[in-house]
Amino acid sequence: MNVYQLPLGPLQTNCYIVSNDVKEAVIFDPGEEADIIFNVIEENKLKPLAILLTHAHFDHIGAVDEVRDEYNIPVYIHKYEADWLTDGQKNGSASFLRNQTIFAREADHVIEKEGKMEFGQFTFSVFETPGHSPGSISFYNKELRTVFSGDALFQxxxxxxxxxxGDHELLIKSIKSKLLSLPDDVVVCSGHGPTTTIGEEKKHNPFF
Structure with a gap:
């Protein structure tokens, strides 16, 4: 499998495209600059299956509708932020951006609870990791030994x-109970910045 990391927009929010041997792909957090996402997909002849949102802050959802419409694929989000896509106050764009509010249409599927999700030949374990936002979730692929943590855990x-x-104590609890319990060699693909590993964060993250 391949993971394409695309820092997009002024906040350099990481969008990830994950592909497998049969060219299926899932897209995490298409935040902006849809053309860059399209180029990676077309250049690698990928077949997108779904858009998975770790949470619904504006810098993670700005290109959702463009990508969804281009490939006619469904969008998934946690139930606690299902209404954030259409609400500029909740997704933060009304407060942080001048003269612009970012919206996306409602998600096609609402994730109700933790568990396994399958898309084509992909299998992801969904972990609820609230704290940064109420509906923050992380997606773990055991075969790839990678977790897509959104804005919960960074390097x-x-x-x-x-x-x-937001809730600081809840975020620390989420990370310790859900993410740091993964094997040390698991790669962490964060919503901003470089990738890291669970082992590195156990050793060097000053919050733990």
Whole structure:
């Protein structure tokens, strides 16, 4: 499998495209610059199956509708942020952006609880990792030994908790119970910045 990391938009929010041997692909957090996403998909002759959102802050959802419409694929989000896609106050764009509010249409599927999700030949374990936002979730692929953590866990840092529904203590609990329980060699693909590993964060992250 391949993982394409695409830092997009002014906040350099990481969109990830994951592909397998039969060219199926899933797309995480298409935040902006849909053309860059399209180029990677077309250049590698990929067949997108779904858009998976780790959470619904504006910098993670700006290109959702463009990508969804281009490939006619469904969007998945956690139930606690299902209404954030259409609400500029909740997704933060009304507060952080000048003269612009970012929206996306409602998700096609709402994730109700933790568990396994399958898309073509992909299998992901969904972990609820709230704290940065109420509906933050992480997606773990055991075969790839990679977890897509959104803005919960970063290299030597964690997500901010001063936005709508943020909770510092809950975020620390989420990371310790869900993410740091994964094997040390698991790669962490964060919503911003470089990738890291679970083992590195156990050793060097100052929040733990």
């Amino acid at each position: 030597r840092s964690i997500g901010r908790t001063d936005l709508t529904g």
